[in-house]
Amino acid sequence: MSAPLYQRFGRGMLERRWATGGLALLLLAASLFLGWQSERRESAERYRQVTVQARILGTSVASALAFDDDSTARDYLAGLRLNPSILAAGVYDESGRLVAGYARPGQAIAQLASGLDHHPGARQVSAFEPVKEGGLELGHVYVRASVEPLSARLSRYLAIGILLVLAALSIAILGASNAASAAANRALQSEIAAREKAQAALRQAQKMEVLGQLTGGVAHDFNNLLMAASSGLELMERAKTEDRRKQLVTGISEALQRGARITGQLLAFARRSPMQNEVVQLEQRIDKLAELLDHSLREDVSVKFDIGEGLWPVQIDVSQFEVAILNLAVNAKDAMPNGGLICIAAQNSPGGLEGADAVEVSVADEGLGMSPEAIEKAFEPFFTTKEIGRGTGLGLSQVYGFVQALGGSVEIASPPGDGTTVTMVLPRAPHDEGTVAAMPERPAQATSIAGLRVMLVEDDEALNELVGEMLVDLGVEVARAGSAAEGLSLFAAGAFDLVVSDMVMPGKLDGLALARRLRSERAGLPVLLMTGYSNAADAALADGFRVLRKPFSSAELAAALGEVAVRGRP
Amino acid sequence: MGRRFLRTCCALAALGVALSAGVASAATPEAEVKAAYLYKLASFVRWPPTPQPPATFRLCVAGRSDIAAVLRGLTRGQQIDGRPLSVEVIGAAQASRASGCQVLYLGRGAEAARTLIGATEGVPVLTVGDRDAGTPGGVIDFVLKSERVRFAANVKRAKARRLDLSAKLLDVAVEVTR
Ligand SMILES: Nc1ncnc2c1ncn2[C@@H]1O[C@H](COP(=O)(O)OP(=O)(O)OP(=O)(O)O)[C@@H](O)[C@H]1O
Numbered sequence A: 001m002s003a004p005l006y007q008r009f010g011r012g013m014l015e016r017r018w019a020t021g022g023l024a025l026l027l028l029a030a031s032l033f034l035g036w037q038s039e040r041r042e043s044a045e046r047y048r049q050v051t052v053q054a055r056i057l058g059t060s061v062a063s064a065l066a067f068d069d070d071s072t073a074r075d076y077l078a079g080l081r082l083n084p085s086i087l088a089a090g091v092y093d094e095s096g097r098l099v100a101g102y103a104r105p106g107q108a109i110a111q112l113a114s115g116l117d118h119h120p121g122a123r124q125v126s127a128f129e130p131v132k133e134g135g136l137e138l139g140h141v142y143v144r145a146s147v148e149p150l151s152a153r154l155s156r157y158l159a160i161g162i163l164l165v166l167a168a169l170s171i172a173i174l175g176a177s178n179a180a181s182a183a184a185n186r187a188l189q190s191e192i193a194a195r196e197k198a199q200a201a202l203r204q205a206q207k208m209e210v211l212g213q214l215t216g217g218v219a220h221d222f223n224n225l226l227m228a229a230s231s232g233l234e235l236m237e238r239a240k241t242e243d244r245r246k247q248l249v250t251g252i253s254e255a256l257q258r259g260a261r262i263t264g265q266l267l268a269f270a271r272r273s274p275m276q277n278e279v280v281q282l283e284q285r286i287d288k289l290a291e292l293l294d295h296s297l298r299e300d301v302s303v304k305f306d307i308g309e310g311l312w313p314v315q316i317d318v319s320q321f322e323v324a325i326l327n328l329a330v331n332a333k334d335a336m337p338n339g340g341l342i343c344i345a346a347q348n349s350p351g352g353l354e355g356a357d358a359v360e361v362s363v364a365d366e367g368l369g370m371s372p373e374a375i376e377k378a379f380e381p382f383f384t385t386k387e388i389g390r391g392t393g394l395g396l397s398q399v400y401g402f403v404q405a406l407g408g409s410v411e412i413a414s415p416p417g418d419g420t421t422v423t424m425v426l427p428r429a430p431h432d433e434g435t436v437a438a439m440p441e442r443p444a445q446a447t448s449i450a451g452l453r454v455m456l457v458e459d460d461e462a463l464n465e466l467v468g469e470m471l472v473d474l475g476v477e478v479a480r481a482g483s484a485a486e487g488l489s490l491f492a493a494g495a496f497d498l499v500v501s502d503m504v505m506p507g508k509l510d511g512l513a514l515a516r517r518l519r520s521e522r523a524g525l526p527v528l529l530m531t532g533y534s535n536a537a538d539a540a541l542a543d544g545f546r547v548l549r550k551p552f553s554s555a556e557l558a559a560a561l562g563e564v565a566v567r568g569r570p
Numbered sequence B: 001m002g003r004r005f006l007r008t009c010c011a012l013a014a015l016g017v018a019l020s021a022g023v024a025s026a027a028t029p030e031a032e033v034k035a036a037y038l039y040k041l042a043s044f045v046r047w048p049p050t051p052q053p054p055a056t057f058r059l060c061v062a063g064r065s066d067i068a069a070v071l072r073g074l075t076r077g078q079q080i081d082g083r084p085l086s087v088e089v090i091g092a093a094q095a096s097r098a099s100g101c102q103v104l105y106l107g108r109g110a111e112a113a114r115t116l117i118g119a120t121e122g123v124p125v126l127t128v129g130d131r132d133a134g135t136p137g138g139v140i141d142f143v144l145k146s147e148r149v150r151f152a153a154n155v156k157r158a159k160a161r162r163l164d165l166s167a168k169l170l171d172v173a174v175e176v177t178r
């Protein structure tokens, strides 16, 4: 962009240089013409001047002539002498005799008026004027003066010409530089526009990052709430009294489903959710997806699957993937108020992800389509065009978060009048097809954990109680602590086989730090960390701790406990 | 060069004097110069305007008929202010006529001079005295300075006679009394 701009600028400069040169020549010609004219006028003017000077001299010396006062006449001549351009001057009496006179070196003054040269040299002018007083002729004065030599005048004109040219040039240069700065300004403007665009993109990314953190924070609290609800439901089955049941049922409603979905989306977007990635074969998931969509969509909307043969495996969090497809399908349904067809397609895309193999999964509809502005903003959390209560603007954010976490990408295509296609590009799993894991079978470990002494650390009182009850139900002995510090002293007091701790807790110590401390005190201590969200989740996993994702069922808790108990056993 | 120039000037002046002397017959150079000056003086003086200017411009000479003669020769056919010149010789006896003169030269006789000056008191007559001749007291007085005829000017007396002496005249006067 800068090259054509420079060329344009350069061409402009060239044109301007020509214009400047032309202007300079014009001015030079004009000044020469004026010089020639004034040269012509110069002689006449100089003659006039000399005549005037002679007359003044004549008037001045009149009385001196009349009364033969030569010294006074000489005084007046001396006055003339101060003028360097007067070459010679003389005062002659009635008879033409020189009364007073002077001549500069190289010049002569005639002793008699009759001998005066009235046409002196080329560069001289002379005046011979009578001296009169009251009609009485008293004599004559003669003045001879130099006219500035042509060379001197030429050099003066040249100087003037040069000055003019310089002035013209500086004006031209000023104009050119103005134009140049205007051009530069234009270049700058477009540069600024380009940068602004880039910055807008950067801001967009940063905004999404911030919103990610925000939504992640919201999710933490939300998740605890969900945990309480789902555990409460489970406990209801075992509740002995109607009062207890009602107590548990209170506050648990159908919002639970939506709530779970929203937190899932938020976490996926925030990319803070510990992804439970597994290598899967997508075609094996289609049946389950079809079933899921069947329940979620309207009757006037049908779904068609177009799954390519021999799809490469992908490493994904299956539930997140399902939620993403669901979100896309719901969007497609919403875009087709009068019904229509949703096509969900999957195909291999060799080198489709920046040169790396990928699997493309797209959801296409024949709905209203999206404007370019809407496409630009669609992935922003909380961007929605739907009325309040119908859309939260998190659907595509979840899709974005899910895909980003995998290192893939997502694109929206919406040619006018041709519906919308959202394509997720998922990286091909590094594993060979043969090593693709089937759904991991959860081993029943209930028996092996029975009778263990478990320390439970959880800052949320309700959760502490509920998880404690779950653990008791699983047949373990439970001691409960409300903070990491409390857990530390409790652990020192009693002999525990296993520790179950929340990760995010207030105070100096959090769950992970506590776990590390306890492990350092007793190597191989089985520890199970619970979290719905945590910055430290990855670090916990890296440290080799088992992390149980909230919300969890009692069966999942049992399985996790079994795992750590077995691993921790020497 | 200055010296040579001066020498040339002096030589020429001498030649000029010799030439003019030759022209004016037997008159002395002194009479020649004074006559010429009397004639030229008129050009540097303004007389007050009168409702009926006299038909002739009268140059009167008292006591020096030789100067009067030279003046006649000089002014023959000449005019001043468009008027023909007349040269008259005047004596103390004709004092009453003196007030009709424009220029009155008091060439000789202090007594006569006093009478004539008195007779023309307050009248616009340019009185010209001659210090060397013992007739001072005019508006203009001839004096001899470095062997040359010069003159002194008396502005006060000129004013008393409503005469206006030109600045140029005062410029070359050897003495100006205000
Ligand atoms: N298939 C589509 N056709 C037309 N517009 C769509 C489509 N998918 C998304 N959009 C537009 O993008 C916006 C954002 O979508 P997103 O899924 O993020 O939020 P939402 O559907 O409005 O709310 P939510 O999914 O959280 O209930 C939608 O409001 C809609 O305007």
Ligand SMILES: [Mg+2]
Pocket (backbone or CB within 6 Å): A327, A330, A331, A391, A393, A394, A395, A396
């Ligand atoms: Mg949506």
